[in-house]
Amino acid sequence: MKTVQPRLWHIAAIALLFGLGASAHADAETEEIRRIGSFLDLMNSFYELIDAVYEVSSEPERAAIIQLHKIQEAYEESGDKARVEPVFRRVLENTDNPTIRAATYLMLGDLLKETGRTSDAIEVLEEGISESLRNAR
Numbered sequence: 001m002k003t004v005q006p007r008l009w010h011i012a013a014i015a016l017l018f019g020l021g022a023s024a025h026a027d028a029e030t031e032e033i034r035r036i037g038s039f040l041d042l043m044n045s046f047y048e049l050i051d052a053v054y055e056v057s058s059e060p061e062r063a064a065i066i067q068l069h070k071i072q073e074a075y076e077e078s079g080d081k082a083r084v085e086p087v088f089r090r091v092l093e094n095t096d097n098p099t100i101r102a103a104t105y106l107m108l109g110d111l112l113k114e115t116g117r118t119s120d121a122i123e124v125l126e127e128g129i130s131e132s133l134r135n136a137r
Helices: 004-057 060-077 081-094 098-114 118-135
Strands: none
Touching: 060 081, 060 098, 081 098, 098 118
16 A cells, blocks of 8 residues: 555646646747737737838828927927927918918917016017918918
């Protein structure tokens, strides 16, 4: 009887080890499937971003407004937010497009207000609203 019990114990231990090994292998496969799924989700997001950039870039008005935001963002990151003012004013001088002009008036008004030039901001925003109302007729 003593010889039988150790053999049963050995068999049980071996079965347990194989079971754990199979479980570890299944866990590794599951993790690999998760990683592949994450990679595919990332690639899908990348292609959606490319499509969105293409769509925006295909519409000149939207592209111009986004470019203005990016220029403003760059000046803000450089610590010299006020230096974007001439860019906004140049856009107002060089375009008759009402959509681009309205967005530029808003951005310029915000810039002036944020840099402590509230009365200039009010003047620019009033100019912008007057122009927008004329265009709405």
